[in-house]
Amino acid sequence: MTNETLAGYANVSLYSAMAVFTIAMLCHAVYLAGLLPARDRAADRATDRTSERELVSAGAAGTAVDVPSEVAPTPDEDHDVPSRARAAAGIASTTTWLGGMLLLLSVVLRGLSVDRWPLGNMFEFAVMGSMFTSLAYSIWSMKRDLRWLGLFITGPILLVLGMAVRVWYTEAAELLPSLQSYWLVIHVTVAVLATAVFTIGAAATAVYLVKDAFARSGRASVLDRFPDAPALERTAYGLYIVAFPLWTFTLIAGAIWARQAWASYWNWDPKEVWTFVIWVVYAAFLHSRATSGISRQTASYIALAGYACIIVNFAVVNVFFVGQHSYSGL
Template identity: 80%
Template sequence: MTNENLAGYANLSLYSAMAVLTVAMVCHAIYLAALLPARDRLRDDLTPAVADREAELVAAGAGPGRTQSPVAPTRHTGGELSRRALTAAGIASTTTWLGGFLLLLSVVLRGLAVHRWPLGNMFEFAVMGSMFTVLAYSIWSTRRELRWLGVFITGPVLLVLGMAVAVWYTEAAELMPSLRSYWLVIHVTVATLATAVFTIGAALSLVYLLKDAFERSGRATVLDRFPETPAIERTAYSLHIVAFPLWTFTLIAGAIWARQAWASYWNWDPKEVWTFVIWVVYAAYLHSRATSGISRQTVSYIALAGYACIIVNFAVVNVFFVGQHSYSGL
């Protein structure tokens, strides 16, 4: 099989993964949409039962103001919606797993096509980062109930894959000389894995802020069926604790590789500077999280600011800033 055929099959696997993840995102959305109506229907069914009971008590001379407790309905009518929601969640889980494996297949085929580790440009980084994100979420879902988070993972992943195909796509080719090193496997792979964990942490921080805002406003939303806000925030914090050492290693490994490639540990390259900026912002997040007197809302905003820096580093610095890391192929 020729390299061109392998690259073509890699792209086919990528397109298939995008189609499957689209189904996953839709099913995750159906699951979320079914949660709130199920609750509202149960409440609506309860209201006539309470009214009938009060009417009986009034007829008996008890009066509406002397009722002791509402009578629960004898049947649960939210079952149909609940079954529909569970069916959608099951399909979403299965298709998310399938999408992750298709992305893995795409990465493997791309690597075979170019005879190297497939992390030599923005397109390959985006595909592998999406793969890590989807598989990390899927594996984590086997240990915890995370169906409520699925749409916040598959949605951004599809956006990144769409950009990879439409904007960042690069034909399979050899690496430039400065990238032909085993440090490509070490440095860039860890950076990609850290970015994937940061992505899930950012999604949790966003969900926490949304849920907290709606709780403060007193408005009923589907977010009411999510875990409690302190639990969501603690989970986001635990993920950032995992991702931060990975990013620290990325920064150090990059400096070592720079010494071998360019004879200097630090060259004030735009990519190096922004990698350090990201590290500083997330260090500020962890410090703020451990400092009393700083609200969890403020801490979560700092986490989102760190992820915004990651987006700038990848989508802006790689494209518009000329430096020693200008190897995106765009």
């Protein structure tokens, strides 16, 4: 099988993954839509239970009331979700797994087609980053119920893959001389993995901030069926705790690689500077999160600012700034 054929199969696998992720995104949306009537039914039952408690209290005070002899136990929250929505969530979970595996196949075939680690340009970085994000989310979903988060993961993945195909696509080719090093496998792979974890953390943070805003305003929404705001914030914080050391390693490994490739640990290259800026912003987030005088909401906004820096680093610096890291192929 020729290298051109392998590259073609890699693209077919990528397009198939995009189709599968489209199905997953729609099914996640159907599941969230199904939570709306479930929320209303749950609210009605809560009102009924409040009325029953008031009747019981009145009876205890000496007022003659009719109290039902048996009060039905509160059903599990998932039972309130329509069967169609639960079925959509199951399909969404399966197709998210399938999409991640198709991306893995695409990455492997792309690497085989060029006889190297497939992280030599923006296109390959975007595909592998999407693969890590989807598989990390799917593996995590095996331990926790994350159906509420699925739409906010598959949607961005589909957007990034669309950009990779339409804007950042680069034909499979050999690496530039400066990239022909084992540090490519170490440095860039860890950077991709850290970005994937930061992405999931940013999605959880955004959901937390929106839910917290609704809770403070007293307005009802579908977010009422999500985990409570403090739990969402702790989930995002735990993800950042994992991602930050990975990004720290990325920064250090990049400096070591720069010493080998360009005879200097630091060259004030735009990519180096923005990698450090991202590190500083997330360090500020972790510091603010541990500072008693700073609210969790403020710290969360700093975390989102860090993710905005990641987007700038990838989508702006790589394209519009010329430097020693100008390898995007655009």
